[in-house]
Amino acid sequence: MVQQLVQGALSGAGSGLVIGRQRRREFRHDVPVARGRGVTAAAGEFGAELARAIRVGLAPSGPGPYGSRGPSELTWYAFAVAYARDHWVGRAATTRNETSEALALVTRAMLWDVPGRPGEDVLHRALRSWAFLGPGASEHDIPARDRLVLAWVAKASRPLVDFHDPVVARGVLEALRLRRDGSAAALETVRRKRKVLVNALYYAMEQGDLGSHPLKQVRWRVPKQARSVDPRSVINPLQAQNLLAALSYVGGYRRAKGRRLVGLFAGMYYAGLRPEEAVAVTLPDCTLPGTGWGRLVLHRTRPQAGKKWTDSGEFHDERGLKNRPPGEVRIVPLPPPLVAIWRDSVETFGTAQDGRLFFTERGNIVGYTIVHRVWKEARTLALPPELAATPLAKRPYDLRHSALSTWLAAGADPAEVAQRAGNSVEVLLTRYAKCLYDRQSINNQRIEHLLTAYDQPNEPDQAFK
Template sequence: MDSNGRYGGAVTDLAPWPHGDGCQERGSVVADLAGEFGAELVRAIRVGLAQEGKAAPAPRTPSHLSWYAFATEYARAHWPGRAAKTRDETSEGLTAVTLAMCWDLPGRPSERLLRRALRHWAFVVPKPGQPPAPVEDRLVLQWVAKASRPLADLHDPILARDVLESLRRKIDGGEAAVETMRRKRKVLVHALHYAVERGELAGDPLARVRWRVPKPSGSVDPRVVANPSQARDLLAAVSYVGGYRRARGRRLVGLFAGMYYAGLRPEEAIAVALPDCRLPQTGWGRLIVHRTLPQAGKRWTDSGDYHDDRGLKNRPPGETRVVPLPPHLVALWRESVTDFGTAEDGRLFFSERGGILSYTAYHYVWREARALALSPALASTPLAKRPYDLRHSALSTWLCAGADPAEVAQRAGNSVEVLLTRYAKCLYDRQSINNQRIEELLSAYENPRMLEQ
């Protein structure tokens, strides 16, 4: 009832009740109000009794699961459907954390044996028919299972910080690269979130630890970018690597040219197949990029091959990208098909035996070509040190030529934001033009006669 005498939608009168028929009418109103109030009271009592009748969930007791047992479970749960490189990175991160989560019990194996057993067997889902781990590795893993600390120990901020600090160190004790630290920490964070989902941890143990990975550089080092003249010299030098008959270098000229003239990533260039290309006699050609062949290792791929067969990077399965091919690149690719043919699946670039090119094979060729093409002074700099730097040089050149950033991003398979952020420091030609304009203006003021004119 409120101050106006309203209760449950009805109005009550505080004046004295009249006699006779009015009294009967007023009694009926009171009875209706009492009935409504009683019904509400009964419903409230029933709800309260029902809630009291439910047994309160008993609080979960602290998990006694060891970190090693949990990590192996996590690795197997996150194996199906993952990219081979992702599996490799997960194993690398779990190995680093596992080593930091072991007590120093007697009989500790060497660091080399620990890492080999963990990386090769502990966090890998074996393929059907695969032989078991060697006896030595099985003994190492038995020691790890005994020495592993409980997962719940990570709630201790001191231990959690020690584990995070271990991600900074390389095998030789030096400081790891920022990207390596970031990758390992990402694995640890995802694993702990999984533990919280499974109820093994009450909350995120890292929330109480103020520890951050150094921020990586988001831009390309301008020193790695080759200008068009340097790129032509490097591609010409590739053809001189190795003997003419084996053609170690000649068969890879088109591969490196695709990275420079079409801005392809190495794993995209390796997967280029003739049916996806339009290579006219003259003029511009076209390539439809839809497949990549990143090298991961037999242990991580479902097929057991060294290379994983994937779609485009950071794109949904089945998505494609159209890349225009300049006439010079079209001529190089036509010449490669004429001289060496194609692999069985139509790939333009392949090993002498027709296999997929390995990372080591084309990096050795590039290293030799770089020594041939560059002077000793330039060879000692980061200029085009890796084949991937050819892609950086291509995108920088396109932007310097004044190409529309949206079009450049589409050809490269990047977002416009990432493109401009990564290559903002590499626009040498624009800086030169602006420097020339500033110099002309300063020179004009140094010569007053020019201003009078």
């Protein structure tokens, strides 16, 4: 039994592992046996699989971790292409895009150093554009240059089982920390890409291509990220009004580039909407009375992903609410200032064909590029230079942070605030319970007033009352 498992493990490595004595030494296949250490440490990259086969062979039951076929002969690239296609149907377009981004990065880190390597920009474009698409993607659509690049990648890719070498696995994990230009990636980006890699390797285990999860033997963690919102980015109501007013002056009056988006940004501030929720608001879902509070029944989002990632071929996907079951709705009260802004927007610009309140000059969904560009110009107009140089409202999403912080500062019930915002109470209090800009001054005045209230001496007849 043991002999069969060992022979199967050795023969199953395939041509990707049998690459000559020199390359085996280069990738630590010929590590000598260390005194006092076990078979796994002595065998190096493939020794873990060999030792595991031996241990399972000595056990009283089971045909081995790979079943009867032995270790996978797949290269990492061949596996990654299959993984992307198998995890396409039913996934959100943004998830498909993030998966492709992570798989492309790992693929570049899992290549042999062989002649003919394309330039990094060419390699990245070919992988991101064509390698990890869904089942409907056709090879005939790939340009000839990119086909050559992908053919080189297929030949140069390491075997999937190379992940069991801790040196190789750590090298891939360290690659997740960097952007293409060599600078450090954001912690959230590193965490997201590592999650894709971990899930992909678990899928390899399910398919029988790996006997165990190789990253468990590598002590590597993503540093903890601050969960709370930076209080320097949160604006107060007066600053919000100035920023919304400045939007009207962006892009000229006739094209109304900024005026079209005043209501969109106002929805993020007054109603705490996410950007993908704000661009999806339709008039039939709104109740906009002439006076008083209104109401929005929110039931869909339109996140931007790209044509090749969506099922419809449009730039924006159509999804339900974030982290909510399909079909669930969220009731969002609309304060009177927002109701007035949205009514004015409808009277001035009308609605798109599908009833959306906010749209481009051509009636399209507002893209993230336009949103960020308009906001950057409005921020320059509304804030003095000393504040424009700070993180104050630097991103459009900071309007949502400011909205939730304002509600909490007003003494609103956290459970009600969480329901309006579409968050859990735990996330709300952890991330959004921040002070408004200069709110400390208001509290300082209250404290000072209380302290000075006892400075005046009491009247004689009031001393013992």
